[in-house]
Amino acid sequence: MxxxxxxxxxxxxxxxxxxxxxxEDSWKPAVKTNLQVTLAHAAVVEEFRLxxxxxxxxxxxx
Amino acid sequence: MxxxxxxxxxxxxxxxxxxxxxxAASVIDAALAxxxxxNPKLNAFTAVRADRARARARAIxxxxxxxxxxxxxxxxxxxxxxxxxxxxxVAGSKINxxxxxxxxxxxxIARLEAAGAVLVGALNMGEYAYDFTGENVHEGPSRNPHDLxxxxxxxxxxxxxxxxxxxVPLALGSDTNGSIRVPSSFCGIFGLKxxxxxxxxxxxxPFVASLDHLGPxxxxxxxxxxxxxxxxxxxxxxxxxxxxxxxxxxxxxxxxQDGLRVAVAGGYFRKGAFPEALxxxxxxxxxxxxxxEIDIPEAARARAAAYVITATEGAALxxxxxxxxxxxxxxxxxxxLIAGAMVPAALVAKAQIFRRWYRTQVLPLFDRxxxxxxxxxxxxxxxxxxxxxxxxxxxxxxxxxxGIYTQPISFVGxxxxxxxxxxxxxxxxxxVIAAPWREDVALRIAHALEQMGVAAAPRPALAA
Numbered sequence: 001m002x003x004x005x006x007x008x009x010x011x012x013x014x015x016x017x018x019x020x021x022x023x024e025d026s027w028k029p030a031v032k033t034n035l036q037v038t039l040a041h042a043a044v045v046e047e048f049r050l051x052x053x054x055x056x057x058x059x060x061x062x
Numbered sequence: 063m064x065x066x067x068x069x070x071x072x073x074x075x076x077x078x079x080x081x082x083x084x085x086a087a088s089v090i091d092a093a094l095a096x097x098x099x100x101n102p103k104l105n106a107f108t109a110v111r112a113d114r115a116r117a118r119a120r121a122i123x124x125x126x127x128x129x130x131x132x133x134x135x136x137x138x139x140x141x142x143x144x145x146x147x148x149x150x151x152v153a154g155s156k157i158n159x160x161x162x163x164x165x166x167x168x169x170x171i172a173r174l175e176a177a178g179a180v181l182v183g184a185l186n187m188g189e190y191a192y193d194f195t196g197e198n199v200h201e202g203p204s205r206n207p208h209d210l211x212x213x214x215x216x217x218x219x220x221x222x223x224x225x226x227x228x229x230v231p232l233a234l235g236s237d238t239n240g241s242i243r244v245p246s247s248f249c250g251i252f253g254l255k256x257x258x259x260x261x262x263x264x265x266x267x268p269f270v271a272s273l274d275h276l277g278p279x280x281x282x283x284x285x286x287x288x289x290x291x292x293x294x295x296x297x298x299x300x301x302x303x304x305x306x307x308x309x310x311x312x313x314x315x316x317x318x319q320d321g322l323r324v325a326v327a328g329g330y331f332r333k334g335a336f337p338e339a340l341x342x343x344x345x346x347x348x349x350x351x352x353x354x355e356i357d358i359p360e361a362a363r364a365r366a367a368a369y370v371i372t373a374t375e376g377a378a379l380x381x382x383x384x385x386x387x388x389x390x391x392x393x394x395x396x397x398x399l400i401a402g403a404m405v406p407a408a409l410v411a412k413a414q415i416f417r418r419w420y421r422t423q424v425l426p427l428f429d430r431x432x433x434x435x436x437x438x439x440x441x442x443x444x445x446x447x448x449x450x451x452x453x454x455x456x457x458x459x460x461x462x463x464x465g466i467y468t469q470p471i472s473f474v475g476x477x478x479x480x481x482x483x484x485x486x487x488x489x490x491x492x493x494v495i496a497a498p499w500r501e502d503v504a505l506r507i508a509h510a511l512e513q514m515g516v517a518a519a520p521r522p523a524l525a526a
Binding site: 012038 | 272360362363365366367369370373374381384385388393394396397398400401402403404405409411412413414415416417418419421462
């Protein structure tokens with residue numbers, strides 16, 4: 001049985017279309033690898049629980 | 063009489079020109095001759111402004127107030143993301159070559175020239191500063207002066223190559239995640255990444271507004287201090303630039319390490335380092351009697367958050383260019399930026415929330431210590447094109463790992479002096495990290511290490 005398709009592949013194609021970004025077939029493997037690495041870093045950040053009232057670093061001052 | 067200024071410090075040149083022992087014209091002619099002779103090997107410069115530099119040198123020689131110029135006659139060059147009047151600000155790219163030439167110099171160039179320094183040209187860099195190697199697909203790599211087959215380090219690779227190779231005693235670069243400290247380490251020179259917001263970024267091509275810093279490279283700590291002092295001051299044109307009045311460091315250098323408490327970063331900052339990087343830190347720690355080891359909490363997570371913010375803000379900056387000119391990017395940069403554009407905004411907000419929390423954990427460390435030591439890079443300069451290195455028997459990719467020790471520090475904007483330790487066969491630098499707005503501490507320690515003979519910019523054979 002064929003492996004089920006990786007949803008990230010579909011996400012990349014859909015995101016490129018939604019953002020109006022060109023995406024040639026030959027670019028897809030490197031884009032996917034880069035996105036996987038960045039999402040892995042983001043997961044490391046996200047798993048660290050902070051309270052709901054934790055503010056982001058940049059604070060806008062009117 | 064002509065004097066060889068090929069390896070002179072900026073301070074020595076300025077003293078000579080101020081006193082009349084040297085003419086600025088002769089210093090600049092000699093620098094231009096070195097660039098002509100050595101740049102074909104180093105590929106550090108992408109533009110040379112010989113006529114402008116000679117005219118400026120003549121004006122300095124004719125000036126009656128050279129004693130008021132702390133950098134009189136000192137040649138310097140800038141990473142090619144700085145605006146130079148009449149030059150296109152290419153920022154390492156092919157795409158920006160179609161931009162009109164800049165209409166004026168970036169403020170930091172103007173401030174250095176007001177102090178008597180003389181701009182001689184623009185320097186090679188990794189495309190749009192998204193780089194740790196010093197390689198550039200459009201211009202070719204800038205090369206390491208200690209071994210031309212090795213990386214200069216990125217993304218301010220030309221700055222490292224030009225100063226380490228003796229072409230100029232002073233250069234400017236930018237540092238978002240390590241792009242001043244990495245080339246300083248690989249090329250064996252001193253570099254200063256000031257506090258986030260200390261030096262105006264106006265008139266430079268950005269990368270990641272949340273993390274971008276500018277700063278100097280030199281072959282002595284005093285030269286870093288002299289140039290840094292000349293560049294300080296508010297600037298409304300950079301919204302992140304501080305309103306603090308200049309806080310000159312040069313007069314404080316002589317205080318040395320006296321009274322300063324120094325610790326060594328352990329944990330994360332000891333993992334993944336080659337023996338030479340740890341040897342350099344150990345040597346510096348011994349010289350400073352720094353025996354305490356401390357943990358910078360959640361440094362690995364800080365690096366991860368810096369990675370996310372970099373990828374996404376970089377993508378935002380280049381989104382239109384990715385749509386219209388994707389084929390004109392360095393393919394490696396393009397693919398990273400396209401991926402960055404696809405990262406959900408919720409994850410970026412998380413990274414910025416983590417950033418503020420991390421700051422609350424890091425700043426109290428400076429209640430107990432004035433400075434913290436850490437490696438600048440995990441290794442000495444890899445070979446150009448090298449994709450992996452083997453550490454403890456494990457093959458690791460080079461590019462993403464070069465900045466592992468610099469990213470958690472710039473993430474919260476701490477000032478750092480990168481201090482070169484002249485190991486054989488290749489140098490490597492140590493980060494001297496201080497509390498926000500305490501560049502004086504980092505530079506005093508850098509100067510003290512130089513006086514002790516522990517830190518030095520080694521002169522490569524090609525510059526002799």
